[in-house]
Amino acid sequence: MKNVLAIALLAGVVGSGMAMAAEKTMTPQQQRMTTCNQQASAQTLKGDERKAYMSRCLKNSQSAPADKSLTPQQQKMKECNAEAGRQTLSGEARKTFMSACLKKQVR
Structure with missing residues (x-):
């Protein structure tokens, strides 16, 4: 009986620890x-x-687009795409530029 109680108590502690870890991640x-x-x-x-409220809130329409964080790869893609647009590249030239730009190391 004591073993069953100890196991149940241990399971509860481990379970609550997992729940806290899940909240943190x-x-x-x-x-x-x-x-x-x-x-x-x-x-x-x-x-x-x-x-309706949940839809608006989840879209976060009140915040500016810059508030949304981009991954380093997404940021690099955004910068390369903007540069290709400034150079008015299209077709094969744009494809070649984007490939080279995305392969460059981020400083």
Whole structure:
């Protein structure tokens, strides 16, 4: 009986530790979902109003596009694409430029 109780207690401690670890490793989208959900609950929104609010909140239309973080690869792609646009490259020339630009090391 004591062994069963000890095992159950140990499982509870390990389970709560995993839950805490899972909370610490939430993706930005998961964090946004949690925040939006809490805000919708605080406003006691229900039905279609809640759906509309959640949609707007998850799209984060209030924040500027620069607020969204890009991965280094996405940032590099954005910069190369902008440079190709400034040079008004198209077709094979653009393809060659983009390939060379994306292969360059980020300083």
